[in-house]
Amino acid sequence: MAAAYSQSTKSLLLGAFSLLLAFSPLIRSSEACGISVYWGQNLAQEGSLRELCETGNYSYVNLAYLSTFGCGQKFALNFTDHCDAASGGCKSLSTELQACQNRGVKVLLSLGGNDTRYNQLCSAQDARNVADDLYNTFLSGSNSDGPLGDVSLDGIDLDIEYPGSVNYWDYLVEALASYRTPEKNVYLSASASCSYPDKDLGKAINTGLLNHVAVRFYDDNPQCYCSAGAERILQTWNGWSSSLPEGNQLFFGLLPNSNAGSQCTPEVFTTEILPVITSSPNYGGIMLRALYKDISTLYPAAACSNEALHRRQSLISVL
Template sequence: MRSIASYPLTLIFLLISLTLFSKSNAGGIVTYWGQDSREGRLTDACNSGLYSIVNIAFLSTFGGGRQPEINLAGHCNPGSCQGVGQGIKNCQNKGVKVFLSIGGDHSTNTYTLTSDDDARKLGDYIWDNFLGGQSASRPFGDAILDGVDFDIEGGELHYAALARKLHEHASSSSRKFYLAAAPQCPFQNNILSGALNTGLFDYVWIQFYNNGQANCEFNSNNQNGFRNSWNKWSSSINAAKFFVGLPAAHAAATTGYVPSQDLINQLLPIVKSPKYGGIMLWNRYFDNLTGYSSKIKNNV
């Protein structure tokens, strides 16, 4: 016969198990900083306590013989961004990872990779100027970023070669460096398919916005397209964590905005699983404007 005293222990064990399960599916919020001078300092973004990762956007010129160059849209001139370097250190001291995002809007055609050798040269440049390497021309000074985000929206292929080169450099370091990617939500209908198939990426934040005709964005009246896309991504790509990429305001994207209560009540129950990493928001300026992160943080 079971003693009465064993019941409280059983209850405690059950509560601990439920708590651990809940925490295992807890996520973080990722945002992009650097494309609007009205968004404030990088330090302020990290001091907000809202984000686990901030992507500095963008290294938007590279490849095809071009000299790689960052464009931070009014925060600093490409050759004088040492203040951002201090912001990176401040963020890291707060426990926030900071990545360099490469690519971005391709309408101006400022980036492409013309060959695997071109990709490997870019990998060397990124390692030496932003990560663990050495260079006399580091745009952010001696600040060492935590990883690289591939936000590639056009140009030629060869991004698999870039991922392998960055991984090769990182493998020689005792410090952990991360690879992330921001593909469009139609499954593998994008220029990053080869890179993602390498299995080298830690995080994939899928852009469920600006794809209104593709039936993969979230629709509160019919969730099947979103659910199918999410399940395909999270089950087919070898990555540690997957994030739902959304605009932080109606004005931040053409389509794809999800009201915060719809996200909490309808979207999150679909995606929460051991592979779920959290929510990615475009971008810090619009998040500041709407307070979107603050509304969802306790549920993400």
């Protein structure tokens, strides 16, 4: 039962709570933890990039998706109803992208998704050519004719889910990593199926050149589902953690929609899974498959600042 407080005391508590919310991004930023989120496939739920970054919850934004590339194909972005890249409409995102980066958010371009047009790279040389084109078009900051204008994105994310796309991703990663300099780091990440090793990206992950790997604990494998039990999920996590190349960080991939049948609720995740995975030496944070305004803010507070989350919950309980 909540304690009885005077109106003035409640006002003081609410004021303290507001300060805690205001400073929670600073608390999170001091820890070795980040939240990665995909943006570009649901205008109604996601809002604008500027709104997303202004929450202070996210360290990485993956622009989803570059859906066409490789085998001589011309690059094509698919941001659904956010903008039409084919007509040049996505250049309007440049100011929002720069606003995100000015807040310290790394913005990556995600390759793949569930589109079938990128089913594989045609050769090792094709992979190198794609890497060169990616750098010149999206990473160099010197191509005003590019579909996003002359912005300099921070890196590339691989979300390769189409069956049979196993070829040459390691060559792509190696070629992209070769562009790293003391002045500009090319950040590289991948979204992997929970089964180890990932059937498509295993070789790319084993290069050790990725900054982080986000394991999808929600896709079409029952051992990833919350119904399998926390113990089974943690066994899979520990397998990934012990096998990941040294220096790479491991993210726990979640669907932010708690109504999804395979998905753990925030309560189960934060009480049964999170306390264990955060003890892994290569724990890097969580990845949210999409941004849903209704509940997605429950995850960042938990994943990167357990102590702050508990203080917030305790404060709420007395009001």
